[in-house]
Amino acid sequence: xxxxxxxxxxxxxxxxxxxxxxxxxxxxxxxxxxxxxxxxxxxxxxxxxxxxxxxxxxxxxxxxxxxxxxxxxxxxxxxxxxxxxxxxxxxxxxxxxxxxxxxxxxxxxxxxxxxxxxxxxxxxxxxxxxxxxxxxxxxxxxxxxxxxxxxxxxxxxxxxxxxxxxxxxxxxxxxxxxxxxxxxxxxxxxxxxxxxxxxxxxxxxxxxxxxxxxxxxxxxxxxxxxxxxxxxxxxxxxxxxxxxxxxxxxxxxxxxxxxxxxxxxxxxxxxxxxxxxxxxxxxxxxxxxxxxxxxxxxxxxxxxxxxxxxxxxxxxxxxxxxxxxxxxxxxxxx
Ligand code: SF4
Numbered sequence: 001x002x003x004x005x006x007x008x009x010x011x012x013x014x015x016x017x018x019x020x021x022x023x024x025x026x027x028x029x030x031x032x033x034x035x036x037x038x039x040x041x042x043x044x045x046x047x048x049x050x051x052x053x054x055x056x057x058x059x060x061x062x063x064x065x066x067x068x069x070x071x072x073x074x075x076x077x078x079x080x081x082x083x084x085x086x087x088x089x090x091x092x093x094x095x096x097x098x099x100x101x102x103x104x105x106x107x108x109x110x111x112x113x114x115x116x117x118x119x120x121x122x123x124x125x126x127x128x129x130x131x132x133x134x135x136x137x138x139x140x141x142x143x144x145x146x147x148x149x150x151x152x153x154x155x156x157x158x159x160x161x162x163x164x165x166x167x168x169x170x171x172x173x174x175x176x177x178x179x180x181x182x183x184x185x186x187x188x189x190x191x192x193x194x195x196x197x198x199x200x201x202x203x204x205x206x207x208x209x210x211x212x213x214x215x216x217x218x219x220x221x222x223x224x225x226x227x228x229x230x231x232x233x234x235x236x237x238x239x240x241x242x243x244x245x246x247x248x249x250x251x252x253x254x255x256x257x258x259x260x261x262x263x264x265x266x267x268x269x270x271x272x273x274x275x276x277x278x279x280x281x282x283x284x285x286x287x288x289x290x291x292x293x294x295x296x297x298x299x300x301x302x303x304x305x306x307x308x309x310x311x312x313x314x315x316x317x318x319x320x321x322x323x324x325x326x327x328x329x330x331x332x333x334x
Contacts, residue, residue, distance in 0.1 A: 002048035004036055005137055006164050012041040017164045019082045019133050020198040032193070033134040034096045035080035047078040048138045049109060050102035052093045053129050056120050060310040062128060062156050063248050065285060065295060066331025067175045067212050069305055070312035073154055074117035077129035078102065078138060083158050083192045085181060087220055087258045094130045110142040114149050124174070128156035136165060143172040158192075159199035166205055175212035175332065177248075178203055182224035183233035191223065200236065207241050212332050215241070216248040216287070219264050219272055230272045234279035243280050244330040249273060250287030297322035297329065304329060 006017040014025045016036055023031035025038040035047040057075045059068055079102055081094040088094055098104075117125050125146045127139045132155050143153045152174035159178040180199060182188040188196040206213050215237055219225045237245050249272045251264040269286050276284035286292035295305035302324040306314035321328050 001037075001039070001044045001046055002137060004043040004045045005140075006162070006168070007043040009041050009043075012038075014038045014041065014043045016043055017162050018136055019162050019165070020160050020195065021082055022162070031082075033080045033082040033131075035078070035102065035134055045135070045137050047080055047102040047135050049107045050078050050105040051076055051108045051113075052079045052100050052105060053077040054108070054113070054116070056122060057126065057128075058311055059124065059126075059154070060307060060312060062126060062154060062177050063216065063285070063287060063310070064154065064175055064177055064212075064214055065248075065293075065305070065307070066214065066246050066283070066329075066333075067154070068123050068152070068332060068334075069315055071123040072121060073124045073126040074113065074120060074122040074151075075126040075128050076113060076142070077127070077132075078135035079105070079130060080134045081131040081158075082134055082160055083131065083181075083194050085158075085192045087191075087218065087223075087252060087255055087261070089218075089255060090129050091255060091257055110138065110145050113142050114145045114151065117146070117151055118149055122151065124152040124154045126154040126156060128154075131158055131160075133157060133161040133165065136161075136169070140169060140172065143169070147172060158194070159202045160194050161202060163202075163205070166202065166209075170206075170209045170211065173206075173211050175214075176206055177214045177216055178206070179216045179218070180233060181218065183229040183236065184224070187224060187229070200240070204240055207245070213241065214246040214248065216250060217272075218250045218252050218287075219268055220252045221261055221264055221268065223261070225264065225268055225272070227271075227275065230275050231279065234276045234281060237276075238280045243282050245281070246283040246285060247276055247281055248285045248287050249276065251289055253288070295329070297325060297327055299327040300325040 155176040282298040293307040
């Protein structure tokens with residue numbers, strides 16, 4: 001149990017300022033994420049260093065397609081999440097249970113994580129699988145050491161962190177993939193327990209700060225796949241984040257806790273890709289579909305980065321540009 005950052009206390013009641021829930025937590029109680037607890041009027045992180053997952057992944061798995069393609073990223077997660085997405089694909093580690101209780105997990109120091117990343121020739125450390133915001137103190141300590149070791153820091157997030165957290169951490173963050181789960185406040189709140197607007201505001205802030213940003217949306221039949229939502233989100237990305245922002249549109253497959261919804265059809269994904277392109281986005285990718293994963297030059301159509309099932313199979317971008325027509329391809333390529 002480590003003392004948390006970003007909180008205030010009044011008359012023994014703690015307000016956690018790490019994410020946009022801004023939980024007010026009474027003595028002995030925990031916040032929505034279940035991994036931050038008020039003990040004696042002070043806030044503690046219960047999952048510091050208690051990793052539930054550590055893997056070496058291709059960066060394409062995050063997914064990040066315009067950030068060091070073909071590199072490996074040392075990917076870690078601690079238990080817990082500040083959202084309750086009914087369709088979560090990592091439910092078994094994002095939601096607390098006896099099996100993944102942080103008290104029962106061994107401690108891994110930040111030094112050990114960075115050492116393992118360097119030894120496995122990774123170019124970055126990814127804070128992923130669950131929500132990195134809720135293991136912020138640990139991610140921050142690892143991030144400082146990672147930078148000293150020449151590694152980049154990558155977040156895969158629901159984007160619900162507070163402005164205070166971003167203010168404190170932005171200079172350590174190199175890239176982020178934000179999963180915007182629906183483009184309708186009522187739907188977003190009903191199925192995740194979180195509001196949409198702070199996530200959109202954070203995306204704007206991340207872009208403005210120069211963090212490399214890609215967006216993901218898991219399209220779920222009957223929930224977030226209406227033309228209005230898809231078009232609204234595409235236009236938000238074009239107008240607020242820029243046409244060069246990559247958008248990953250993924251197929252949903254039924255999860256044990258959310259069986260009643262069928263898998264997203266390939267046609268639905270193809271339609272969404274079309275809407276994204278017609279809205280002006282230069283880079284729109286399909287996830288879990290087995291095609292539409294490549295990067296082509298938006299001007300001459302030349303194949304620049306070829307991928308197959310999240311693995312890089314070819315790359316011919318030269319100094320950040322298309323070798324055929326010279327068009328600049330936005331991203332972090334080296
Ligand atoms: S991180 Fe978010 S959900 Fe967890 S205690 Fe803090 S405000 Fe609440």
